[in-house]
Amino acid sequence: MRDLFINYLLERAEKDNRIILVTGDLGYGVLKNFWLKLPNQIINVGIAEQNMIGFASGLAKQGYIPFVYSIGNFSSLRPIEQIRNDALYHNLSVKIISIGEGYSYGSLGMSHHATEDAVILSSFPDLSVITPSIQDDIKDTIDYCISHEGVQYIRLGRNTEINFNSVLKIEPFLNQIVKGNSFNAIITYGGILEEVLLAVDTYKLTNQDIPSVFTLSKSIDYSNFDFNFIDGYKNLVFVEEQNFPALLFRDFAVKKINNNPHTKFHSISINRVITSLVGDTRYLRSENEISSSFILKTLFSLK
């Protein structure tokens, strides 16, 4: 997965000198080819991840497209304030790569388990979290990152090969991997797809009702995501190598909650913005529609 990613990134970088690979002293062997072919487009900033993101923000401000490379939580949780304040708030094109999503680095221990990063970073507005699942996703990921401004966070496994293919590409990052014949579906992303397919293959040995399997490898943009592909399913199983409540479960649950015919859920919270408004506490609550007047409005609207 990571080798495919770096190889395709190299292909793009050979034609676009805005692309700079910034590593935090990691990538032994993996980045060797990139280093040999494009020594002016790769830089090692050492084991200093907060500086790495700030540095990349400065580079992006100068018109470059830095892809920042590290492993586990080092490029996400360690410099999370820099991601938020320096890159994201300034809408700078900083692309953050983390190798070792989920339990990829298993035996190395908890410090190297990326099991909360996707959920945490997905809480930031306008930050896409991408965990490629199949080979097609790799190219889609890099193409998407280069063509879209702003910050994307890319989580890759360590495997060098991916053997799974899509039977139906519904849209970029949304693929059907198994066409089942039942009202059950599994939705997943990343390396844990192998566990899902192993389970389905085993289930098939003794059962006729085969679940469908989908991969949804990019975090949802609530404003324009089409949930229709899950219509008709009675059971949706979300398999995610993240701590509960995980990313997809949370997002689909919100959608389901909104459509629940028996119990209505209402959320009064900040609408996915890091505000640049200036004002006191009450002013900001009012402008972001979480003040008492909005609570009251909701109370009056309840039936």
Next chain:
Amino acid sequence: MNSIELAWLIRRDAVEMTHLSGGSHIASVLSMADLLSVLYVDVAKVDPNNPSLSGRDKIILSKGHAGAGIYSALANMGFFDREILKTYYQNGSILSGHVSHKRVLGIEFSTGSLGHGLSIGSGLAYGAKLKKSDEKVFVILGDGECDEGAVWEAVLVSNHFKLNNLIAIVDYNKMQSLDFVEKTISLHPLDKKWEYFGWNVISVDGHNHEKLKDAYKKALESKLKPTVILANTIKGKGISFMEKDILWHYRFPHDGDEYNNCLLELNKIKPITLRNPYQK
């Protein structure tokens, strides 16, 4: 306008802005007024009529809590209307307490969490070299800010990549939030620390404009190393009862004697060539 005039305006505006808004950090603005005014008037290649000028020098206020100072500098240089300064901190203003770049012409980066600016500056400087631009990058830091590990990450990287186009200025007023720097986390000898990390170090009286100009000039001449100017300053400089008193890291001049005495003291040191914008 000369740098002495701008420094006075920064001090006078800081009193007014914090007084009106109830905002903190006046002493942090007063200590950096001189190094900031010399930078804008005599050193940096920026154009108030074209804030997006290609190849312009970049100025990052890493000690973002002194935002009132840079807002005043920019307004008086002509980046935006001075009238906007009155809205500092107010509901609906564009001028937040910690420096904001959104809709504020002349601000390159929003800051406020200490320790970020030098990293950004190192990336800007590296990127400038990549695209063969001769622009310079100036990052103004607080001395307490040098407690942050991220600062030293940037110091290491900047030395390694020989970012001679990067100039850090430490507003070395020897005080931070709760006490003097040396009683909090000792930085002494700060000059040696930067020097051993590979930087050129220039120590200067941070309130002497001629010496500041020389320091900036020398920094700009560096061929191989980034430079830090350790500007020895006095926290609260310019208003005697604010000088070297931790209280004024937080307190704003209240109505009555405090505010009036600020004005009395500043009026005594107003450059005679300068028209006081607060006098009708």
